[in-house]
Structures are given as structure tokens and as C-alpha cells.
Amino acid sequence: MPSLRYCPQCASTKFKQIDVKQWACEQCQFNYFHNMASTAGALLIFEDELLLVERAINPQKGYWDLPGGFIEYGESLEQGLQRELNEELGLELAAEKFVYFGSFANQYFYNQVLYHTCDSFFVYQLNNRVSLQARDDVAAWQWHSLKNIPFERVAFKSVKQGLTQLSQQNQNTIYK
Ligand SMILES: [Zn+2]
Numbered sequence: 001m002p003s004l005r006y007c008p009q010c011a012s013t014k015f016k017q018i019d020v021k022q023w024a025c026e027q028c029q030f031n032y033f034h035n036m037a038s039t040a041g042a043l044l045i046f047e048d049e050l051l052l053v054e055r056a057i058n059p060q061k062g063y064w065d066l067p068g069g070f071i072e073y074g075e076s077l078e079q080g081l082q083r084e085l086n087e088e089l090g091l092e093l094a095a096e097k098f099v100y101f102g103s104f105a106n107q108y109f110y111n112q113v114l115y116h117t118c119d120s121f122f123v124y125q126l127n128n129r130v131s132l133q134a135r136d137d138v139a140a141w142q143w144h145s146l147k148n149i150p151f152e153r154v155a156f157k158s159v160k161q162g163l164t165q166l167s168q169q170n171q172n173t174i175y176k
Pocket of ligand 1: 028029
């Protein structure tokens with residue numbers, strides 16, 4: 001987060017950072033919280049393969065990620081994920097079929113601002129190899145064996161943690 005030097009309400013310079021995520025104005029008492037943001041990602045699984053997408057934009061451009069993204073105001077995690085899968089891959093999936101997998105803390109540095117996020121991942125078991133289009137902030141997509149995830153080219157700490165957990169569960173036959 002860059003330093004915020006002026007109160008967004010009264011433009012006073014008596015706008016001070018209180019702690020890691022809170023600013024307060026001594027002039028007009030305005031308070032600002034740079035709260036954690038929610039994201040959702042999909043573990044799209046067909047047989048023993050997982051779909052990964054290549055990031056078209058920074059941060060981590062060119063690295064493998066899960067399809068998904070930031071949740072908008074008024075959306076549930078499942079609704080936001082359903083929207084993102086449509087925007088990024090042209091998929092139309094039923095939000096009620098997402099099965100919660102787990103959540104992982106992450107940091108996302110974009111355009112000079114460090115966003116702290118809580119990334120929630122959902123499993124969606126596909127019955128066939130659906131047709132996909134790479135668009136929006138997705139450059140390409142590829143199926144990867146759950147036994148051979150390219151961890152060295154995976155974008156974020158949260159995604160690595162989620163995929164590690166998925167690989168371990170897969171060895172215990174849950175997703176077979
Ligand atoms: Zn103020």
C-alpha cells in the first residue's frame with residue numbers, strides 16, 4: 001500500500017496510518033480500512049487431470065494459475081467464480097455444483113498497491129473435456145496430470161498451497 005497523504009474526505013494532511021490496514025483523519029475523524037479482499041479459484045478436474053491457466057497480465061504474467069478472480073460487491077464466492085469462469089474461459093457452470101475445498105491467504109501486488117487476499121478454492125468435477133476459450137486475463141489453458149503439477153511455474157503462494165493439498169488428497173484417492 002502506498003502512503004495515503006491526504007484525507008479522501010476533507011483533503012487534510014492530518015490523515016495518519018494507525019496500523020497495517022487503518023488510516024484516520026485527525027481533522028474530520030474520517031476512518032479508512034484497507035481490508036482483505038476475497039477471491040475464488042476453480043479446481044476444474046476431469047478424470048485425473050486439472051485445468052491450469054496461464055496468466056496474461058502481471059503480477060506473475062506467464063505463470064500457471066487457477067481460473068477465477070476477485071469477488072465483486074454483492075456476489076457470493078460461488079457466484080463470483082461462476083462469472084469469472086465465463087469471462088476467462090467461456091464456461092457456463094452451475095454455481096451450486098462447486099464443492100468448497102479450502103482457503104489460503106495471499107498477497108497480490110497490482111499497480112503500486114499491495115492487496116491482501118483470502119483465496120477460496122472450489123472443486124468442480126467435469127464429465128467431459130469441455131470446450132474452452134482463453135480470454136480476458138487468461139493467455140492460454142492446459143490440462144495437467146494431478147501427479148505432475150508444474151509447481152515451479154505456479155503463480156501464487158496460495159495456489160501452490162492449494163495444489164499441494166490437492167495432490168496429497170489425490171494420492172489418497174479422493175479425486176479418482
Ligand atoms: Zn478528513
